[in-house]
Amino acid sequence: MKNLDLRKPLEFTVPAHGDGAFYVMEDIGTDFYGYYHRHREFQLSYIVKGRGSLVLGNLVRPCSENEVFLIKPNDPHLFYKAESDAEETTVHIVHLFFSLEKLSSFFEMEELHGIRSLFYNIPSSKVLSAENGAAIRDLFLRLHREEGVPKLLHILTLFEFLHSQESQLISLYSGLHKVDFHDSDGLRINSVVKYAIENYKRTVSIEEVSTLVHMTPTAFCKFFKKRTKKTFVSFLNEIRIEKACQLLLNNRVESISEAAYQCGFNTAVHFNRVFKNVMAVSPTVFVAQHAVAK
Structure with missing residues (x-):
């Protein structure tokens, strides 16, 4: 994975730019935006090209082409690209940001x-499957090229489509009852999340991670658990299992044991136990289920 430190974030809370009620951002490059962050605006994101994972609060889940993500205000999140044999593989994602504060009178219509x-009543961030999301692919691709009334009409069409698909939206519970930590805490969490993503293939000790954020191991463990509702080891293992799933689904390893060793597990037995705890099925059953699905 490329060095993500080339773009320094000013803060954990990142405001969406633009003076209008709606702001569109189109990212095309070798990776997604590389920082765990939050903002006060709703974020509607469409993955045009690329696949990888989404970290949302303490949730780690896959993301792929044609999926649509509706991310609630202040839900901390980070998209990161799946590893590929071709590091130059392009990702393409379109984001629509909008503020309920600016739109309060608009929505009174x-x-x-x-x-x-x-x-206004959404209990958690949501995702719409690729099967359903593909229907609005062209609308998202045209958003960045429109201004004024045509842009507004496109956005209203998107909103109406989401409303019609509300029963198909899948909840993404972030695991955080209330995001009440300060930006300084968020920047520390950002450093830890990036470090875990970049180093999941090897043994990562609590001591080295705590040093990264200038804390004692005991203080770090309490800090991370309080703000993410899980231990650092549990979070790291979920990243490893997500990476292992990508390897298994894309036939990039010859065996389950190879997937285990490539993702930082020292023994296949430990990998099997953690995999079943995270995925609720064994690696063997997971592979068989997805082989049938194909």
């Missing part, structure tokens, strides 16, 4: 009450 309920 009687015609928008159904859409309003989708955003």
Whole structure:
């Protein structure tokens, strides 16, 4: 994975730029935006090309082309690319940011009450499957090229589509009941998350991670558990299992044992136990299930 420290974030809370009520950002490059961050705006993201994983709060889950993510305000998140034999593989993602504060009077219109309920009553961030999301691919691709009324009409069409698909939206519970930590805490978590992603293939000790954020091992363990609701070891293992799933699904390893060793597990027995704890099935069953699905 490339060095993510080339772009220094000013803060953990990153405001969406732009003076309008809606701001569109299109990212095309060799990786997704590489920082665990949050913002006060809703984020609607469409993955046009590429695959990888999403860290949302303390949740780690896969993400792939044509999936649509609706991320609640202040839900900390980070997309990161799947490892590939070709490091230059391009990712393409379109984001739409919008502030409910700016749009409060807009959503008071009687015609928008159904859409309003989708955003104002949402209990958690959501994802729409690639199967359903593919229908609005062209709308997202055209967003960045539109301005004024045409742009607004496209956005309303997107909102209406999401409203019509509300029963198909899958909840992404971030694991954080309330994101009440300060930006300084968020920057520490960002450093830890990036470090885990970059070093999951080897043994990572609590001592080296605590040193990274200038804390004692005991203080770090308490800090991380309080703010993510899980231990660092559990979080690291979830990243490893997600990476192992990518290897197994894409036939990039010859055996389950090879996937285990490539993802930082010293023994296949330990890998099998952690895999079943995270995925609720054994690696063998997981591979068989997805072989049938194909």
